[in-house]
Amino acid sequence: MRKLLNTLYVITEESYLTLDGENIVVQKDKQILGRFPLHTLENIVCFTYKGASPALMGKCAEYHIGLTFYSPRGRFLARTVGKEYGNVLLRKEQYRISDCEEKSISYAKNMITGKIFNSRWSIERTLRDHSYRVDKERLKHISDILYSKLPEIRQVSCMDNLRGIEGKAAEQYFSVFDDMILNQKDTFIFKNRNRRPPLDNVNALLSFAYTVLAGECANALSSVGLDPYVGFMHRDRPGRNSLALDIMEETRPILADRFVLTLINTKVIKNTHFEEQKDHAILLNDEGRKIFFNAWQKHKRETITHPFLKEKTEWGLLPYVQSLLLARTIRGDLEEYPPFLWK
Numbered sequence: 001m002r003k004l005l006n007t008l009y010v011i012t013e014e015s016y017l018t019l020d021g022e023n024i025v026v027q028k029d030k031q032i033l034g035r036f037p038l039h040t041l042e043n044i045v046c047f048t049y050k051g052a053s054p055a056l057m058g059k060c061a062e063y064h065i066g067l068t069f070y071s072p073r074g075r076f077l078a079r080t081v082g083k084e085y086g087n088v089l090l091r092k093e094q095y096r097i098s099d100c101e102e103k104s105i106s107y108a109k110n111m112i113t114g115k116i117f118n119s120r121w122s123i124e125r126t127l128r129d130h131s132y133r134v135d136k137e138r139l140k141h142i143s144d145i146l147y148s149k150l151p152e153i154r155q156v157s158c159m160d161n162l163r164g165i166e167g168k169a170a171e172q173y174f175s176v177f178d179d180m181i182l183n184q185k186d187t188f189i190f191k192n193r194n195r196r197p198p199l200d201n202v203n204a205l206l207s208f209a210y211t212v213l214a215g216e217c218a219n220a221l222s223s224v225g226l227d228p229y230v231g232f233m234h235r236d237r238p239g240r241n242s243l244a245l246d247i248m249e250e251t252r253p254i255l256a257d258r259f260v261l262t263l264i265n266t267k268v269i270k271n272t273h274f275e276e277q278k279d280h281a282i283l284l285n286d287e288g289r290k291i292f293f294n295a296w297q298k299h300k301r302e303t304i305t306h307p308f309l310k311e312k313t314e315w316g317l318l319p320y321v322q323s324l325l326l327a328r329t330i331r332g333d334l335e336e337y338p339p340f341l342w343k
Contacts, residue, residue, distance in 0.1 A: 006040050006041050006042055007041070007042055007043040007044070007045060007216075007297065007300075007316075008024070008036055008041055008043070008044045008045070009045045009047070009289075009293040010026055010044070010045070010046045010047060010048060011047045011048075011072075011286060011289045011290060011293065012026075012028055012033065012048065012286075013047070013048050013049070013072045013286075014028050014029065014048065014050060015027065015028050015033065015046070015048045015050060016028070016048070016050040016051065016052070016053075017044070017046060017051070017052035017053065017056055018052070018053045018055070018056055019053055019055040019056040019059055020035070022037060022038050022039065023035050023036060023037055023038060024036050024038055024041070024044065024056060038059060038060075038063055038065060039063075041065055042065065042066065043065065043066035043067075043068070043215075043216065043219055044060065044065060044066065044067045044068070045068050045070070045212070045215060046067070046068065046069050046070065047070050047071070047072050047289070048069075048072060049071065049072070051069060052067065052069075057080045060080055061080055064223065066079070066215075066216075066219035066222070066223075067079065067080040068080075068215045068218075068219065070211065070215075076211065076214075076215070079215070079218065079219070087225065090225045090226065090327060090330060090331055091225065091226065091227055093330050093331070094226055094227060094230060094243075094330055095227075095230060097232065097330065098230045098231065098232055098236075101158075101159055102157075104159065104232035104233070105156065105157065105158075105159055105162060105232075106336065106337075107232045107233075107246075107326075107329075107337050108159065108162055108232045108233035108246065109153050109154070109156060109162060110336060110337045110338070110339045111232075111233065111246055111247065111249050111250050111337070111339055112153055112162060112165070112166045112233070112249060112250075113150060113153050113154075113250075113339055114249070114250025114251075114339025114340055114341060115166065115169075115249040115250045115252065115253065116146050116149050116150060116153070116166070116169045117150065117250075117339075117341050117342075118250060118251075118252075118253040118254045118340070118341065118342045119146055119169065119170075119173040119253040119257075120143050120146035120147055120173075121253075121254075121342050121343060122180075122253045122254060122257060122258055123139050123142060123143045123146070123173070123176060123180070124143055125258075126139065126179075126180045127139050127140065127143070130182060133182055134179050134180070134182075135179060138176060138179065139176055139179060139180075142172050142173065142175060142176045145169075145172050146169055146172060146173065149165055149168075149169045152165055153165060159233065162233070163233070166249075170193075173253070174190075174192065174193050177190045177202075177257075178190040178191070178202075180261055181202070181261065181264055181265065182265045183264065183265045183266075183267055184264055184265075184267060184270070184271070187201060187270075187271035188201050188202050188264045188271075189201075189202070190202040190203070193206070195207050197277070197279060197280070197281030197282075197283075198281060198282055198283070199280060199281065199282060200282055201271065201274050201282060202260070202264070203282070204274060204281075204282045204283055204284060205260045205263065205264070205269065205284070205292075206256065206257065206260055208283075208284055208289075208292065209255075209256035209257075209259060209260055209292075210248070210252065210256055212296065213248055213251065213252065213255055213256050213319075214241060214244050214245060214248055215244075216316075216319050217241070217244040217245075217247050217248045217251075217319045217323070218241040218244035219319075220247075220319035220320040220322075220323040221243055221244055221247065221323045221326075223320065223323065224320075224323045224324050224326075224327040225327060226243060226323065226326065226327055226330070227243065228241045228242075228243050228244040229241055229242060229243065230242060230243055231243040231244075231245060231246045232246055233246050233249075234246050247319065247322055247323065247326060248319075250322070250339045250340050251318055251319065251322070251340060254340075254342045255315065255318065259295075259296070259299055262295075262299075263291075263292070263295060268291060268295055269288060269291060269292065272287075273285055273287055273288030273291060274288060297316075299315055299316075300314060300315050300316025301314055301315075301316065302314065302315050303315075304318075304342075306318075306321060306340070307340065307341050307342075307343070308325065308338040308340070309321070318340060321340075322339075322340055325337065325338055
């Protein structure tokens with residue numbers, strides 16, 4: 001597992017990426033906007049239709065640098081993949097597990113346990129840090145409901161029932177999401193989760209954060225030899241990173257949701273950083289995306305102690321650590337997949 005956190009985000013819409021020796025060059029209308037040594041990069045995330053030169057894509061594949069393309073508004077387009085890590089036996093076992101609901105559900109239950117546990121702890125963190133500013137009884141009630149869901153998960157033997165528990169837990173969690181927004185209440189109002197398209201500032205931030213996190217999870221899974229398109233809870237669908245969505249579930253409340261709340265509550269992101277589209281979709285503008293990524297990179301460098309490994313690691317490496325643990329479980333080195341449980 002590589003210990004590099006650097007990710008290059010290219011958000012200028014008319015940019016084109018080329019290779020010059022061992023450097024990536026970002027150009028716009030033949031003007032050089034930036035030059036970066038490839039050996040310092042872990043991932044390149046590009047929000048432009050113009051793309052990159054074949055030489056650069058080949059070099060990224062050779063150096064195992066994740067290169068992911070999104071539309072300027074954050075819709076996933078493509079990802080380059082070079083020679084795979086690991087061996088074919090690991091992926092064949094992954095496919096066997098995916099084809100067997102009994103085996104798949106053992107992994108999915110642990111991932112959803114992590115999601116609900118972390119969602120509850122996010123609420124508890126707000127209660128601990130801002131008890132004088134929130135409705136304590138309301139948040140504590142929802143926290144208790146989420147806690148009661150955890151034993152139910154262990155008894156589940158059907159994937160549809162697991163999805164039902166996860167859906168109800170998500171509904172309860174998002175019912176108090178607006179309560180955890182403490183500042184800018186006039187322009188950052190959360191009534192419910194909406195997407196495709198997001199219709200308010202908060203949902204725009206959440207959708208954008210989930211898109212970025214899903215891309216990083218997909219790159220992490222590829223780096224340990226797993227197929228990000230073949231999931232256990234999220235079933236096969238052409239073009240969908242199903243396993244990336246699976247592994248993202250447990251990190252979504254803490255890596256994406258808490259990050260969005262911090263951006264709003266610390267007033268790093270403001271109402272001026274959004275724009276409304278013709279279809280009434282609300283999206284981050286160029287300045288908003290720039291601010292988002294600057295804060296995202298800083299957050300990824302913050303360290304935590306991993307509850308399973310008992311070692312310090314950066315937030316940005318969490319998808320890679322969990323992917324590695326998943327690969328070891330599939331390989332048979334661990335008895336069951338250990339989800340990330342945040343405290």
